Amino acid sequence: MGYDLDAERLLLHTVQPVEALETLLTTGTLRPDPGLAEAEFADAYDWIHRMMAARLPTGGEGALWLWARTRRKHLVDTCHRSRGQVLLTCRVPRERVLLSHFDEWHLVLNKALGMPRLPGESEDDAFTRWEEAHDEFDARLRAAGIRDAPIREWPTDLRDEIERTWECILDRGNYGPSECWQGTVHALNADEVLEAVRIT
Helix, strand or coil: CCCCCCCCEEEEEEEECHHHHHHHHHHCEECCCHHHCCHHHHHHHHHHHHHHHHHCCCCCCCCEEEEEECCHHHHHHHHHCCCCCEEEEEEEEHHHCEEEECCCHHHHHCCCCCCCCCCCCCHHHHHHHHHHHHHHHHHHHHHHCCCCCCHHHCCHHHHHHHHHHHHHHHCHHHCCCCCCEEEEECCEEHHHEEEEEECC
């Protein structure tokens, strides 16, 4: 679909409520509502917000989520599940967008270790290596009695260890050229929107 993740301005898509478009048109800027974040994923969102604060020149609370590279079928499926909302197609300066690997983001959501495939490693071997590392880490969590506790309640060393592994999802060099990528921004400006389409 013409995505170039090295471009100065990235082609992005996001599905938003009609009210968000109205806010964008009225104020000139759309900012995220942190209150809409799902509470069960608070640790994952906290991590991505800290990564944004450390890596982007912008600031703010929360994150607006956008597709930075996806398949047409996936975008169509997303729209089918979003009737009544608005699909915004945008171009945003690259330095204001934190890219993360879409599938691997689920490791963060599920409090699992991040571990990209090594050069020349088969998918099966990579999974076996990840499974062994996961089991070892899980045993340490169980021994500490914190396996089901929120990450913010873990001892600092374990929390830092798992969060360091997640940083691999921010490095495009860890993945193939046709993978799906998402982007997060602190705000979207009206002049960055190329098209707004009501999904019916």
